[in-house]
Amino acid sequence: MRFLILCALVGTMYAASLTMPIKWKESKKIEMLRRGEWATHRQYMEYLRHQDPKNRGSLSEPVNDFGDFEYLGNITIGTPEQSFIVVLDTGSSNLWVPGTGCNGTPCRQKHKYDSTKSSTFQKDGRSWTIQYGSGDARGTLAIDTVRFGAAGGDQLVVPTTTFGMATQISSDFTPDATDGILGLAFQSLAVDNVVPPLVNAINQGLLDQPLFTVYLMHRGALNNVGGGVFTYGAVDKTNCGGVIAYQPLSSATYFQFKAAGFALGGYSNTKSVDVISDTGTSFLGGPQSVTDGLASAAGATYDDFNGVYWIDCGATPGTLDITIGANKYSIQPANYIVPLGDGTCLMGIFPFDFGGFGPSWILGDPFIRQYCNIYDIGNKQMGFAPSNQK
Secondary structure, X not given: OOOOOOOOOOOOOOOEOEEEEEEEEOOHHHHHHHHOOHHHHHHHHHHHHOOOHHHXXXXXXXHHHHOOOEEEEEEEEOOOOEEEEEEXXXXXXXXXXXXXXXXXXXXXXXXXXXXXXXXXXXXXXXXXXXXXXXXXXXXXXXXXXXXXXXXOOOOEEEEEEEEEEEEEEOHHHXXXXXXXXXXXXXXXXXXXXXXXXXXXXXXXXOEOOOEEEEEEOOOOOOOOXXXXXXXXOOOOOOOEOOOOEEEEEEEEOOEEEEEOEEEEOOEEEOOOEEEEEOOOOOOEEEOHHHHHHHHHHHOOEEEOOOOEEEEOOOOOOOOEEEEEOOEEEEEOHHHHEEEOOOOOEEEOEEEOOOOOOOOOEEEOHHHHHHEEEEEEOOOOEEEEEEEOOO
């Protein structure tokens, strides 16, 4: 999610598209598994998730909930430009960065937005709070010009964008290389019903098409490397093959749609369920009765203490098949067997329970590495195209 290069945008008067190379950062989960610290942290996260379940239906469930991978990009806010590194999150809808009033330890190493230095700043003043599963952020809302892309490069300029100036962020964000989060989901998911920056760009006619494409790269055990490409306003025809199909969304909050079955080897489950596509979730998450069946068919074993499935790095199970609409999407083992870098491997699935407030499955990176995902905001549908990477 770092170092974006945006191209083919000519200011704010012309619709266009942009291509954004992204950088991948290893998850807290993988790092802590190697150190033997994940189980204790996992218990703490579960405690936090269950503190106030009545509010979960209206709050975003970001990728940070599971300590998963992050994709980083550069944006600027204000005039003159103030630069920030943000998480590109398809699982939430708000943009926030620390403000100058954020003085706690988690804010000390982060870039801070200074409204007094921007000639395009407009006061909003409403307070906001976002409670994540493993932390929270709060502050006041502001309005200013947000630019997708690093200062000095090609940018998508989005005037009069409402965003959060954080005055407090929890300690979970302290070790993060990022300053804040840029949510890419729908306005209906946004705290305070704020118009998300990309939706604002679409509403202002700044993009050729009201959609974006995500292409994720294979990376093996490498860390802090190029992670793929986000293409805003167009279907990515460079890194992706022809579109196989579009699937209508069952809920335009998250990018949520129906899947008709999951299968691997001799195991299959054909129950129709709601699923979401989330770039920031490193694995495929679903009901444990199904993930156990898939894991058993692959020869993986469940570790209840850490909440992961271990698998032999040399295992050669078949494809993990997901049926969406009339099509079967097959994920190769190279995309769902995850090396930790210490000679051990995980199967890229995990037991997941949304608590009755959302979808049954999260389709994370193993699926998106195999198939480019097209997030069609305007037509409220998801498209899928084979990745061109070998």
